[in-house]
Amino acid sequence: MRYVIFSDVHANIEALNAMLAHASRKRKDAWVFLGDAVGYGAAPNQVVERLRRLRGRVLAVRGNHDRVVLDPSAGIDFFNDHARLAARWTSVVLQPANRRWLAALPSGPIWLEEGVAACHGAPQDEDAYIFTDVDALESLFALPEAWVIFFGHSHVPSMFELRQEGREAHLAFTFLRGGERLELMLSRQRRYLINVGAVGQPRDRDWRPSYGLFDSGSGKLTVYRLVYDAQAARKRIIDAGLPAILGDRLVRGF
Numbered sequence: 001m002r003y004v005i006f007s008d009v010h011a012n013i014e015a016l017n018a019m020l021a022h023a024s025r026k027r028k029d030a031w032v033f034l035g036d037a038v039g040y041g042a043a044p045n046q047v048v049e050r051l052r053r054l055r056g057r058v059l060a061v062r063g064n065h066d067r068v069v070l071d072p073s074a075g076i077d078f079f080n081d082h083a084r085l086a087a088r089w090t091s092v093v094l095q096p097a098n099r100r101w102l103a104a105l106p107s108g109p110i111w112l113e114e115g116v117a118a119c120h121g122a123p124q125d126e127d128a129y130i131f132t133d134v135d136a137l138e139s140l141f142a143l144p145e146a147w148v149i150f151f152g153h154s155h156v157p158s159m160f161e162l163r164q165e166g167r168e169a170h171l172a173f174t175f176l177r178g179g180e181r182l183e184l185m186l187s188r189q190r191r192y193l194i195n196v197g198a199v200g201q202p203r204d205r206d207w208r209p210s211y212g213l214f215d216s217g218s219g220k221l222t223v224y225r226l227v228y229d230a231q232a233a234r235k236r237i238i239d240a241g242l243p244a245i246l247g248d249r250l251v252r253g254f
């Protein structure tokens with residue numbers, strides 16, 4: 001099966017449009033969205049409407065921002081000031097049909113097929129970040145049936161690879177950054193935790209939206225970086241009266 005994997009759109013319609021235009025030309029069996037459709041950005045309705053209109057099979061989980069926008073008591077206290085302000089603004093402007101679509105998203109993890117799972121933060125906790133080796137091990141142990149787990153939330157394109165050699169287990173980290181296209185071959189003899197990066201708010205000092213294409217049959221994973229009009233997304237945030245820093249970081253990439 002071939003999956004288009006994408007995450008963390010964060011109400012950035014300019015970035016989502018660029019990503020969908022690119023991915024629609026790829027052969028695929030399903031779209032896989034790892035959460036955070038809204039929050040931070042200024043086009044929440046446009047983004048959710050676009051996601052609702054996706055043709056074909058769509059597998060999706062909610063993100064922490066999606067949850068908090070619908071119910072501030074479900075974690076807004078953990079947000080910084082800018083995120084909190086944007087979440088409150090989003091909850092006011094979000095249309096009922098878009099609210100319903102977000103409310104129907106499961107918290108995850110979900111199975112794309114046997115052995116391949118997807119979640120927002122970590123499989124054991126949608127709010128947990130996977131940054132370190134220990135975070136990665138906890139997540140791999142939480143879902144032992146999976147050989148590949150896709151995650152989002154950190155907005156950093158990255159891969160942890162667990163390899164067993166006799167009694168020794170080795171965990172390797174790969175920063176999935178480089179050029180417009182990065183190709184990797186995954187092996188079923190190993191286990192992986194993979195973040196293909198963020199569409200709407202990259203944080204790895206590269207402003208370009210990122211997404212992945214995974215072929216579970218061959219094990220081939222391709223991570224793409226795309227050029228889009230980040231200035232337009234920034235302007236939309238400023239025009240909406242949201243904190244300028246939320247627009248500025250789209251242009252900076254962190």
Ligand SMILES: [Fe+2]
Pocket residue numbers: 008010036063065153154155
């Ligand atoms: Fe996010």
